[in-house]
Amino acid sequence: MKESRVWAGEAPEVQGMDLTERRCNRSWNALDASSSHPLSNEAQDLTGTIETIQQSFEQIIVIDSADVEIVTTDTQAALSVQVALQAAIALVISISIADSDRAERITQDLLGRLRSSQVNRQQTYVENSRGVRITTTDTDLVVNIQLLLQVLVALLVRIGIL
């Protein structure tokens, strides 16, 4: 087993969460009805929640733990690859179809059919643990990206570039 590393800095601030009560009562107990879950946020209204979804797709909170390994997909990076693929598809269609109006309509139609329905919001909370390995991925988004790549390759094969 690897050597444990203990972080001993200031207590972290977590956006959208009030940790004051938690700090007083320390750990959360699933069997105690009076203790509130660290990620429950009853005070926040729906608008607040939607804003959080737009600002941060993923939240991983690790408290009082050691040897925690986290592997995660950067959703922002995935979104930018998605946009790059969409642009490349639009480019290939526009250079291979002379009528630009039709090319645009086809691009809209094609990308409309392949649109991913939503971006996932993930919250992971690890407390008082050792030797935890977390791997998170926004599967919907990544599958959509794979699909777009396949479409791009199929189009390029048709026009003899690949």
Place this chain on the structure above:
Amino acid sequence: MAGNFKKQQDSLARTSMDLLINELFKKHGVKMSKPKLSAREKRELQNLVKDLKKNVENLTKNIEK
């Protein structure tokens, strides 16, 4: 066995993608024509696809683990 299944899935994805693209072009009444591109432009497009593939592979690594 797992490799066979993956191959089968890949070919299914390719076939359905081809059908989708065919149907879409038929609906809009157009045919794709080979564009007149210089060797440099072709190379640029091929490099773009290569880079995009690499990016997608990096993102999918987590899922396949």
